[in-house]
Amino acid sequence: MLDAQTFDSRDVRCKQPYGAVPAGTRVNLALRPLRTGGFSEGLLIAYFESRNEERLEVPMEWKGMDGDRDVFQVVLDTGDYVGLVWYSFRLMGLDGRQEELGPYQLTVYDGAERVPGWFGEGMTYQIFPDRFRRSRIPDPTGMVGGRTVHQDWEEMPEYRPDARGEVRNRDFFGGDFRGVMEKLPYLQDLGVETIYFCPVFEAPENHRYGTGDYEKIDPMLGTEEDFRALCAAAHRLGMKVMLDGVFNHQGFVSRYFNGDGFYPEPGACQSQDSPYYKWYNFSHWPDKYDSWWGIYSLPAVNESEPSYRDYIFGGENSIVRRWLRAGADAWRLDVADELPDDFVHGIHQAARETDPNAVVIGEVWEDGSTKIAYGVRRKHILGGHCDGLMNYPFRNSLLGYLMGGKAEDFRAAMETIRENYPPFAWRTAMNFLGTHDTPRILTLLGCGTDGQDHDKDWRAAYHMTESQYLLGRTKLMLGALVLFAFPGSPTVYYGDEAGMEGFEDPFNRRTYPWGSEDQTLLDWYTALGKARKELPALRRGDLFWGQTQGRLLTFLRQGEGEPVLAAVNVGLKSAAVEVPWPARDWMTGKELAPGRRLLPPLSGWLLVPRQS
Known part of the structure; x- marks a missing residue:
């Protein structure tokens, strides 16, 4: 009953x-x-x-x-x-x-702390530093890792195992900070308000997730002075800078572990008297130790070690504080759910003490309110830890809708997140369709598969057919419309706006195609970036669902400035949309009268009130 x-x-x-x-x-x-x-x-x-x-x-x-x-x-x-x-x-x-x-x-x-609201209001642009833009072809001589440099910017990244049977990621393209500086006007025109850099500290691999030295900008990217100049230039253009903090593990080739002896100071691998020895958990010194997911080149750190905590966030000149003072505005914490809660809290506290407007975003792939890691329910968004999380539930649900799912399922998934998350975490979420850890969104939408039923050589060489590309582009444009209209920071992985293709790493990490961008996509993203920057309802307004049936998704943002209605039809038939007021489509300029209006197949509107 x-x-x-x-x-x-x-x-x-x-x-x-x-x-x-x-x-x-x-x-x-x-x-x-x-x-x-x-x-x-x-x-x-x-x-x-x-x-x-x-x-x-x-x-x-x-x-x-x-x-x-x-x-x-x-x-x-x-x-x-x-x-x-x-x-x-x-x-x-x-x-x-x-x-x-x-x-x-x-x-x-814990609602006692004020969470800065700036991150969730504007657009974020994720840059994989080695592959975005280079100002020159670098000389890798003397750099950590035994690197090689591609002379041709458009070459394929190395993906085959070397003579030792390893994919070592030591091939670089030489993207650098001066190259990013050259393209700051491009990012500003795109509507970017936060530049999120994948790791920038010295490291042997091109992805730099195995940190070599937290105190040093990777020399291929430039110097600390270059970093400071980039931050200052970005700030003058109204943009902030977010750094990637990889504090759960480091590089086998690092000044702390020093597995290959590159650094002159004895590391944990050379001497048990090293000041860094206690940072690692050895089961048999020096050759058996805890590592991230069992990958020997990424030794895991003992985050409970006081000297390590002091180095990362506790000390006055700790890493978290130092780089905020150098010009960064935020930290994204790599594998946040593999860091102890009190370690994350320490980072958060250090960041806020250094800059009251600093923001900490955590990498979590699930509902962050219920996440359990190592048998412990995590405190990620209970206050004083992460201000927001990477919103993989958003990405997964929206991708499901775009690839054949129902609008009501997307709504249900997002309502679960909205209900479970504190308001600050809901509004400060990092929303995205693709990252350096996922296949290119254009390829997924166009092919309808991640290509794992084929071998890696096939995936490396694959390019979509014209019909696949056009379908993928159409769906990506609709997905981007939802992304930019939704609460949370719309985050774009470099090159998605230009039409970059590719399956998993490293095919999703090719170089940006300067001069060969898909202008249709680029114009669409630019219009969305302008909308996100100029329409208060998209920045701070509340979310109200409209029609969510089958292939039709509509929702309203209102409460700040004039309301905005987002409408997406991913079906193959026209769908009737209730237009509440005389409207203009922000994307095309088309005017619509109020009432039931037909939204064509595979199309979308971003409707604002029409001025009389």
């Missing part, structure tokens, strides 16, 4: 306030069973997970009738608790039967 209206955590009649709540909130809960069910009593059962699973049972008070429904109410006082509360209900019938509902999730966060 219980139906969906008995309790809906997203219905204000059943739960107030909506979604996650700051500690100290008194949450009003109500059950609304049909009177014909014959229920006489209700009971709330709440588990406070991070308080040793404290269990609370509170009788619910009958408040009378609402139409044909009984109403049982109770108040759940969160007090000073921070963490997840799992709550459920028990209804008792006049005939002695019992019905259970739940469990439901309540996220309780």
Whole structure:
């Protein structure tokens, strides 16, 4: 006798306030069973997970009738608790039967701290530094890692194993900071407000995720002075800079581990008297040690070691503080869920102490509110840790919709995130369709597959047919429209706006095709970037769902400035869209009268009120 209206955590009649709540909130809960069910009593059962699973049972008070429904109410006082509360209900019938509902999730966060809002308002552009732009062909002589440099900017990155059977990623193209400086006007025209760099510190591999020296800009990128100049120039153009902090592991070839003896100072691999020896967990010194996912070239760090903590965030001149002072505005934490919570908190605290407007974004591939790593429920977005997360749930859900799924499934997935995340984390999410860790979004949408049913040589050589490319481009344009209209920072992986293709690493890390961009795509992204920069509703407005049926997705952003309606039809038939006011499509300039208007197949609108 219980139906969906008995309790809906997203219905204000059943739960107030909506979604996650700051500690100290008194949450009003109500059950609304049909009177014909014959229920006489209700009971709330709440588990406070991070308080040793404290269990609370509170009788619910009958408040009378609402139409044909009984109403049982109770108040759940969160007090000073921070963490997840799992709550459920028990209804008792006049005939002695019992019905259970739940469990439901309540996220309780520390709301005492102000989270800077700038990151979630504007567009972010992710740069893989070696492959974006070079100002010259560098000489790798004397650099760590035994590097080679491609003379031709358009060559294929090395992907085959070397003579030792390894793909060592020691081939570079020489992208540098001066090259980025040359293209700052391009980024500004695109609408970029945050430049997110993959790692920039000295490291032996071209991806630089095995850090060699946190204190030194990789010499192929330039100098610390070049970095400072780049940050200053970006700031003058209204852009901020985010760095990639890789603090869970380092390079086998690093000044700290020093596995090949490149650095003059003895590392943990040379001497147990090295100041860095305690940074690693050796099962047999020096050849057996913990490493990231078992990859020997990425020795894992012991994050509980006090000297390492002091070096990364504790000391006055620690790495986190030092590079913020040099001009960075934010940190993205690589594999944040593999860093201890108190380590992440230390980074967050150091960042805020150095710059009250600094932001910390964490790499998490799942719902960050429920993430469990190493048997521990993580505190990523409970306050004082990450200000926002990479929004893989957004990417996965939107990709599913674009590739044949239903709009209502995308809506359901996003409502789960909105309900589970504190408002600051919802608004400060890093939303994207592709990154350096995923196949190029254009290739996925055009081919409909990641190519893993073929060998690597096939994937390396593959280029889409004209029909595949056109389909992929059309779907990418629609996906980008949703991306830029949605709450959170729309993040573009370098070259997606130019039509870059490719499957997994390193094919998704080819060099930017300067002079060969797809102008149709580039114009579309530029228009979206302009919309994100100029329309307050897209920057700070609330989200209201419209039509989400099958292949049609519409939603409204409003609450700041004039409202904006996003409408996307990924179906093969026209769909009727309810246009609420005399409108103009931001993307094409087309004017629409209010009422039911047909949105053609595989097309989208970004509608703003038409000025009379």
